[in-house]
Amino acid sequence: MMPRPLVRIAAMANKEMRHILRDPQMLAFALVMPVGLLLLFGVAVSFDIEHIPMVVVDQDHSQSSRKLADSFTVSNTFNVVAHRGDPDDAEPLFRSGAARVALVIPRGYEASVLHGPEAVAQLLIDGADNTSASVALGYANAVALSSSQRAFVELLGDATPPLEARPRTFFNPELRSAVFLVPGLMVMVLVMVAVMLTALTVAREYERGSMEQLFATPVGRLEIILGKLGPYFAIGQVQVLMVLTLGVWVFDVPMRGSVALVFLVASVFLFAMLMQGLFISVVTRNQMLAGQIAAVSTFLPALLLSGFIFPVESMPWVLQVIARILPARYLVRALRAVMLRGADFETVLPDIGAMFLFFVFLLVVATKRFKRTVA
Amino acid sequence: MMPTVVEVQELTKRYGSFTAVDRVSFEVGRGEIFGYLGANGAGKSTTIKMLCGLAAPTSGRASVAGADIAREPERVKRSIGYMSQRFSLYLDLTVEENLRFFAGAYGLGGARRDRRVQAALELAGLTDRRGTLTSALPGGVRQRLALGSALLHEPPIVFLDEPTAGVDPEARRGFWRVIRDLASQGTTVFVTTHHLDEAEHCGRVGLMVDGKLVALDTPGGLKATHVPGALYAVELADSRKMRHELANWPGVVEVEPFGPRLHVRVQGELEDDGRLEHELKHHGHNDAVVSRVEPTLEDVFLALVGTGRQSKGAA
Numbered sequence A: 001m002m003p004r005p006l007v008r009i010a011a012m013a014n015k016e017m018r019h020i021l022r023d024p025q026m027l028a029f030a031l032v033m034p035v036g037l038l039l040l041f042g043v044a045v046s047f048d049i050e051h052i053p054m055v056v057v058d059q060d061h062s063q064s065s066r067k068l069a070d071s072f073t074v075s076n077t078f079n080v081v082a083h084r085g086d087p088d089d090a091e092p093l094f095r096s097g098a099a100r101v102a103l104v105i106p107r108g109y110e111a112s113v114l115h116g117p118e119a120v121a122q123l124l125i126d127g128a129d130n131t132s133a134s135v136a137l138g139y140a141n142a143v144a145l146s147s148s149q150r151a152f153v154e155l156l157g158d159a160t161p162p163l164e165a166r167p168r169t170f171f172n173p174e175l176r177s178a179v180f181l182v183p184g185l186m187v188m189v190l191v192m193v194a195v196m197l198t199a200l201t202v203a204r205e206y207e208r209g210s211m212e213q214l215f216a217t218p219v220g221r222l223e224i225i226l227g228k229l230g231p232y233f234a235i236g237q238v239q240v241l242m243v244l245t246l247g248v249w250v251f252d253v254p255m256r257g258s259v260a261l262v263f264l265v266a267s268v269f270l271f272a273m274l275m276q277g278l279f280i281s282v283v284t285r286n287q288m289l290a291g292q293i294a295a296v297s298t299f300l301p302a303l304l305l306s307g308f309i310f311p312v313e314s315m316p317w318v319l320q321v322i323a324r325i326l327p328a329r330y331l332v333r334a335l336r337a338v339m340l341r342g343a344d345f346e347t348v349l350p351d352i353g354a355m356f357l358f359f360v361f362l363l364v365v366a367t368k369r370f371k372r373t374v375a
Numbered sequence B: 001m002m003p004t005v006v007e008v009q010e011l012t013k014r015y016g017s018f019t020a021v022d023r024v025s026f027e028v029g030r031g032e033i034f035g036y037l038g039a040n041g042a043g044k045s046t047t048i049k050m051l052c053g054l055a056a057p058t059s060g061r062a063s064v065a066g067a068d069i070a071r072e073p074e075r076v077k078r079s080i081g082y083m084s085q086r087f088s089l090y091l092d093l094t095v096e097e098n099l100r101f102f103a104g105a106y107g108l109g110g111a112r113r114d115r116r117v118q119a120a121l122e123l124a125g126l127t128d129r130r131g132t133l134t135s136a137l138p139g140g141v142r143q144r145l146a147l148g149s150a151l152l153h154e155p156p157i158v159f160l161d162e163p164t165a166g167v168d169p170e171a172r173r174g175f176w177r178v179i180r181d182l183a184s185q186g187t188t189v190f191v192t193t194h195h196l197d198e199a200e201h202c203g204r205v206g207l208m209v210d211g212k213l214v215a216l217d218t219p220g221g222l223k224a225t226h227v228p229g230a231l232y233a234v235e236l237a238d239s240r241k242m243r244h245e246l247a248n249w250p251g252v253v254e255v256e257p258f259g260p261r262l263h264v265r266v267q268g269e270l271e272d273d274g275r276l277e278h279e280l281k282h283h284g285h286n287d288a289v290v291s292r293v294e295p296t297l298e299d300v301f302l303a304l305v306g307t308g309r310q311s312k313g314a315a
């Protein structure tokens, strides 16, 4: 026979699953929403911006420098609108808006490429146009990495958020943004659905009075929380599967690492997000308020602070601190590492650890809050 | 004397400056049906919630089945069944799903769970409707199911907070049969109600007014104390005018309109059989029809809280 706490948790989980299965709206939200979001972001909001006007300042006039310039122009992303001999001459073009990006290849570039220690080229980006800027930055990194060089990217004008040069590892030779997007979208989908669903569930029990009935049984607060996590976790797994399948088959996202590792990473993230929802629910005890807080506390951070679109490293320190706490960023990083680079367990262990800490912290706090505020 | 299973001393609950339950003390014995009566907002539910370990008392103390409600609420919860006033069952689950869930919540597993679920189905008369959604059940059946659900773990004490609210009279009678059976098997039943007639089924009745326990006795004892004398129903042509006249008669304690008739409570010589009718006829009311009536708890309630009935569902 099962020990009693397990009997009680199983009863909670079973009941919760039946609530979900009997509620077509919730089911639709849980299962249709991820597909819809993925298609919406993946197709309609394409990040493949083309024909960004570019000025090339080649001071080296070597074979290497021409090769570097060409690597920017092979795709349709950049359009070379002018050549200049001096970086200062490029500035008026920025001001007039004739160019958004300048590639500066200094004298001695080829010599460094051939003899080391490192070759340095410079990419000046008009920070006023965020979208072009981030695309340009991404491309610059990719190009730089594919030729195993370092790129220094500098920003002109007022940038919000300011972008800063940092070599990053995007293994995305075709330079297609869907490949970056899918891991990021996984965050959006899991975050919204997971937090939203669980944010409502405890609040609902308070509203219909059943929480009082539950509190009159020997079911403990932790048992209620764990029991409620179970079914939503199962739904979350289905969502992960759907997003991955769509990503790999429709958007050709590579799966270079282990699928099991992707699921492990996503599972830990899911637990963290479900817990965030339960925490909101326990504190608000009100479905409407819980829903609103869930939406605000998930959507914006997942979109802005996950590194899904904007690199976290270039944000003001306050946002960086928040981003460091929230699990979204760790998931995006770990998923990109595993899916695009084939990273192994040890590589993503810090990310898994960070997300797990977030989960445990909220579990403890939610259980405490739950206990203290008995009806 | 029955062993005491609920012991309450000076129990008080304040919400801010408002006192919902005010220094209430009583004891309930094993196998007793203890009725808790009172108007809306009298503090019945608040008392029950404290006794079930769901709300912390502001002051005073109480123990339920030997466990202190403030210090060991979790031990209390293992020995009680509770039917809350607001919620009893998940309407989007079926009869059996509800029962299986609550059985699990009480930690029942395996064969014992199956057996107890079956017993609850039988108690509710729903053995062949176990797959019905609870929302489709009529109120009376739903309340019986909720009672069955509160008894799944065979608790020695059940707290029922207005279990018959909104239930038709026939179903209410059935419900009380179940309660009496339970008590006769040794289960202690603590029940609140708005229906004063139901309180007649209780071994003892406590009457709450504005958070205070103003009376506590057997139904018979309450009547003898608070409605002394004899009660007569008087049928008269001109009852409205007579109401005031009668009230001034010596020996008449109280006159209350009761439907088309008057309920006249008398003491002293007027208590004697036929005496009141004789006096009325003597005063020229030849049409007066007088019959002796047994006082009800309604009369007790009126005597205690004065005129202006406050009990919402009182029959």
Ligand SMILES: Nc1ncnc2c1ncn2[C@@H]1O[C@H](COP(=O)(O)OP(=O)(O)OP(=O)(O)O)[C@@H](O)[C@H]1O
Pocket (backbone or CB within 6 Å): B015, B020, B038, B039, B040, B041, B042, B043, B044, B045, B046, B047, B085
């Ligand atoms: N959580 C609370 N906060 C503030 N006041 C409360 C709270 N709960 C109950 N009260 C107040 O305490 C009083 C007693 O409420 P209680 O629910 O115990 O009454 P009751 O006798 O059960 O009434 P009813 O017959 O309507 O169920 C009411 O005036 C109510 O408004």
Ligand SMILES: [Mg+2]
Pocket (backbone or CB within 6 Å): B044, B045, B046, B085, B161
């Ligand atoms: Mg009440």
